[in-house]
Amino acid sequence: MGGSGLRNLERRYRTLLKVLPRWYRRDREEEMVGIFLAEREDDLDLEHSWPGWGETWAVLGLAVRTHLAAGAALTSVPAKVVWRGEVVRALGMLGLLLGLYYATAAVVQVFTLFGGLDAVAWWRVVELAPFVAFPALLSGRRTLAKVAAGAPALLSVVALGQPGPAALMWTVFQLPSLVTFACLCLGFHRDAPVLPARRLLWWGGGAVVLGVVGGVAAGAGLLLLGLITVGARVFAFVRGDAVFGRALSLFALLQLVPLVLLAVAWDEAVMSRTVLAVLLVLVVVLPVRRRSKAAPQVT
Amino acid sequence: MSEQAFLVLTVLAEEPLHGYAIVQAVEQLSEGRMVLRVGTLYGVLDRLVADGLAERDREEVRQGRLRRYYKLTDSGVRALQAEVARLSANVRAASAVLRGRGVQAWAGRA
Numbered sequence: 395m396g397g398s399g400l401r402n403l404e405r406r407y408r409t410l411l412k413v414l415p416r417w418y419r420r421d422r423e424e425e426m427v428g429i430f431l432a433e434r435e436d437d438l439d440l441e442h443s444w445p446g447w448g449e450t451w452a453v454l455g456l457a458v459r460t461h462l463a464a465g466a467a468l469t470s471v472p473a474k475v476v477w478r479g480e481v482v483r484a485l486g487m488l489g490l491l492l493g494l495y496y497a498t499a500a501v502v503q504v505f506t507l508f509g510g511l512d513a514v515a516w517w518r519v520v521e522l523a524p525f526v527a528f529p530a531l532l533s534g535r536r537t538l539a540k541v542a543a544g545a546p547a548l549l550s551v552v553a554l555g556q557p558g559p560a561a562l563m564w565t566v567f568q569l570p571s572l573v574t575f576a577c578l579c580l581g582f583h584r585d586a587p588v589l590p591a592r593r594l595l596w597w598g599g600g601a602v603v604l605g606v607v608g609g610v611a612a613g614a615g616l617l618l619l620g621l622i623t624v625g626a627r628v629f630a631f632v633r634g635d636a637v638f639g640r641a642l643s644l645f646a647l648l649q650l651v652p653l654v655l656l657a658v659a660w661d662e663a664v665m666s667r668t669v670l671a672v673l674l675v676l677v678v679v680l681p682v683r684r685r686s687k688a689a690p691q692v693t
Numbered sequence: 694m695s696e697q698a699f700l701v702l703t704v705l706a707e708e709p710l711h712g713y714a715i716v717q718a719v720e721q722l723s724e725g726r727m728v729l730r731v732g733t734l735y736g737v738l739d740r741l742v743a744d745g746l747a748e749r750d751r752e753e754v755r756q757g758r759l760r761r762y763y764k765l766t767d768s769g770v771r772a773l774q775a776e777v778a779r780l781s782a783n784v785r786a787a788s789a790v791l792r793g794r795g796v797q798a799w800a801g802r803a
Contacts, residue, residue: 422735425712428758429731432713452732459736585740 401440404431410445413457417472459583477637482581484641487594489574490531490543492645493524494601495608495619502609520545527578528598532591536582543578546571566655570648620670623649627677631684639682646677694776697737700727702746702765702773709750709764712738738763746772 400408407430411423430449434440445453462479463471500521504514527542547568604622608615623646630639653671694702697719704710704718715738716729729737741747746769750762765773791797 424759425761426731426735428760429713429716429734431758449730449732452730452736454732456732456736585736 403434403440403443406443407431407445410450410453413454415457415460415475417475418460455583458580459585462581462583463585477640479581479586480637481640481644482577483586484638485644486574486577486581487531487589487597488641488645489570489577489648490524490528490539491597491601492570492619492649493543493546493574494528494598495605495615497521497524498602498605499608499615502606506610531578531582532589532594532598534588536578536586539582540575540578543571544575547575563655567652569651573648614666617666617670620649620673623677624673627680631680631682634684636682643678643680643682646674650674650678694772695737697727697729697733698741699773699776701729701734701737701741702769702776705747705763705765706770706773709762711753711760711762713760715763741769745769 404427407427408423411419411426414422430445431440434443461475462482463475500518504510508514523542523545527539530536530542531539604615604619607618623642627639627642627646630636630642650671653667653674657667657671700719700722701715704715704722707718710718712731712734716731716734720728738747742749742763745766747763748766750764752759752761754760
């Protein structure tokens with residue numbers, strides 16, 4: 395492998411295959427290179443050709459599916475890889491739940507604070523996107539879910555068109571939805587496992603109820619959200635669910651960024667936000683596994 | 694079952710094949726409509742092997758290149774059988790509807 399006798403085309407294909415995980419390449423690289431180069435004997439072709447766009451795209455797709463593998467979709471997947479894929483999917487799901495929370499809170503605020511639909515700019519309809527994305531994901535319409543989850547993120551890019559501190563701030567606040575969008579695109583690939591829709595519907599209902607509380611009393615709602623995140627994190631730790639625990643700590647980190655920036659940029663130190671920040675820091679730094687259990691537990 | 698998985702199962706039902714032979718056989722079977730990319734082929738094979746529908750067979754080295762053969766398992770045969778029954782039922786239903794409209798079910802080719 396990688397010897398000096400390689401033709402350019404073979405070298406280029408081997409370079410392309412480097413996007414695949416090492417454990418997968420070890421098993422498959424020779425076999426795949428054999429197919430790429432089958433019946434290609436023309437000297438000019440072997441020296442000057444490059445992997446085509448279609449082949450490159452297909453290998454990139456395979457790379458996503460193997461790096462973030464679903465345990466059921468591959469045999470002999472290392473435990474670490476299954477773990478990584480599950481964390482990305484759990485984080486995407488948590489991001490969608492957060493989106494549901496904010497969308498519900500926004501709807502409640504339109505009627506309680508602004509006094510109705512007439513006082514709201516038309517483009518804010520984009521904020522309702524989580525109401526489309528969440529059920530779409532549960533019912534297996536993954537493309538629709540990804541597009542809907544990407545809509546708020548797209549808005550943040552449009553906002554960047556007018557540079558300045560406000561646009562930057564907006565982008566930072568869009569960080570959770572940008573990361574959620576990325577997690578959904580990467581984690582929910584063709585081979586991702588089917589979601590337990592019924593159980594997740596309860597979670598979605600919980601997020602909507604919390605959103606109503608958040609819409610009526612903004613500070614209390616956020617604090618409650620923080621407390622629930624801590625509670626879920628403790629629950630995951632006690633159950634030994636390292637995947638959910640790690641996803642929650644990343645989720646908390648995502649929420650911390652806008653919170654800290656708000657405090658620094660506008661010198662705002664509201665008591666409820668400080669308490670929330672402390673709770674979130676705890677969620678981020680607390681261990682996800684018990685120390686006594688050396689071997690990773692992957693379910 | 695995706696069309697790609699269906700076609701791969703079909704060509705493996707004849708005899709164990711290596712990767713490149715699968716690509717060629719699928720292209721031939723689909724009359725050039727389906728050309729499997731290598732990344733796609735391995736995604737399909739991984740899924741079939743993990744689901745127990747196909748398994749690795751022998752390996753050989755031809756002109757310095759590794760060839761790994763894949764073959765259908767018994768449950769792969771049953772899965773293909775079930776898919777064929779499902780598709781046939783759909784075809785029969787659609788043909789009956791077309792006949793009802795006085796249209797020939799098989800347009801174009803004989």
